[in-house]
Amino acid sequence: MSEIGKIKEQIQAAIEAVKDFDEPYKTKAFEVILSKNLDALSSGKSERKGKEGETPLSDLAEKIENFATEVGVSIAQLESVFQFNDDLEFIYRPLPGAVADRQASFSQCILIGMEEVYKKKLIDASELIKKLDAYGLDSKNLSRNLQRRTDVFRMMGRGKATRYKLTDTGKTSAIELVRTFATTIRQT
Numbered sequence: 001m002s003e004i005g006k007i008k009e010q011i012q013a014a015i016e017a018v019k020d021f022d023e024p025y026k027t028k029a030f031e032v033i034l035s036k037n038l039d040a041l042s043s044g045k046s047e048r049k050g051k052e053g054e055t056p057l058s059d060l061a062e063k064i065e066n067f068a069t070e071v072g073v074s075i076a077q078l079e080s081v082f083q084f085n086d087d088l089e090f091i092y093r094p095l096p097g098a099v100a101d102r103q104a105s106f107s108q109c110i111l112i113g114m115e116e117v118y119k120k121k122l123i124d125a126s127e128l129i130k131k132l133d134a135y136g137l138d139s140k141n142l143s144r145n146l147q148r149r150t151d152v153f154r155m156m157g158r159g160k161a162t163r164y165k166l167t168d169t170g171k172t173s174a175i176e177l178v179r180t181f182a183t184t185i186r187q188t
Contacts, residue, residue, distance in 0.1 A: 006041055007038065007041070010034060010037040010038055010041060010076075011034060013033075013037060013074070013076030013077075014030050014033040014034040014037060014076070015030065016076070017029070017030075017033050017076060017077070017079070017080040018030045018033065018080075025093075032083075033076075033079060033080070036079060036083070037076065037079070040061065040075075060084060060117070063116070063117045063118075063119075064078065064084055064117055066116070067113070067116040067117050070116065070175065071175055071178050071179045071182065072179055073178075073179055073182040073183060077182040077183060078178070078182055080092065080181075080182060081109065081178055081181045081182050082109075082113050084117060087118075088110060088113045088114055088117065088118060088131075089131070089134070090106055090109050090110055090113075090131065090135055092109075092181045095137070099137070099138055099140075099141075099145075100141070100145040100148075102137055103132065103137065103138075103139070103141075103142055103145050103146070104145060104146060104149055104152070104153075105177060106131075106132060106135060106137055107128060107132075107142075107146060107153070107164065108152065108166065108170060108173060108174040108177055109174060109177060109178055109181070110123065110128065110131055111123055111153075111164060111165065111166045111170070111174065112166060112171060112174035112175060112178060113178070115165075115166070115171075121165050122156065122163040122164070122165050123163060123164050123165070124162070124163050125142070125143065125160065125162040125163065125164065126160065128142070128164060129142060143155070143162060146164060149170075150167075151167060151169050151170070152166065152167060152169060152170035152173055152174075153165070153166065153167065153170060154166070154167055154170075
C-alpha cells in the first residue's frame with residue numbers, strides 16, 4: 001500500500017473511532033488518535049532495517065499488535081479503548097453501568113491490558129486507584145466491589161499491600177469486554 005493510502009487508512013480509522021463522540025470531545029479525540037496513528041506509522045517507516053523491505057516492530061508495537069489479534073480487533077479499534085505509552089491508560093467513554101460495575105469493567109480492562117502488553121500480571125491497589133482517579137471514576141469501595149467478583153478477580157495481600165490479578169475466567173471475560181468496547185458504536 002502506498003504511503004498516502006496508509007495515511008488515508010489512519011484518517012478513516014480515527015474518524016470511525018470518534019464518530020459517536022459529542023463536541024468538543026470528538027475533535028480532540030480525533031486529533032489524539034490520528035496523531036498517535038500517524039506517529040506509529042512514521043516511526044515504523046523510520047525503523048526500516050529488516051530484510052527485503054520488512055519493517056521491524058518496536059517491542060511495544062509488537063505487543064499491542066499481538067493483543068489486538070488476541071482480542072480479535074484492529075489496532076485502531078484497540079486504541080479507541082486504550083492509550084499505550086510508557087503506561088496503559090483506559091480511554092473508552094462512556095463506561096456503562098452502576099459505579100461498582102464500572103469499577104469492575106475498568107479494572108478488568110486495565111488488568112488484561114497490563115498483562116498482555118506490559119507483561120504485568122499483578123497490579124497494586126494504589127496503582128489501580130490512581131488509574132481510576134485519572135479516568136474520573138470513584139474508587140470508593142473498590143476493594144469490596146472487586147472482592148465480590150471472585151470468579152473474575154484474585155486479591156492478594158491486605159490494606160495498602162493489596163494486589164489484584166485476573167482469574168482464568170476473568171481473563172476470558174476481560175478479553176470479551178475489550179472486544180465489545182472496541183467494536184461497539186457508542187451512543188451519546
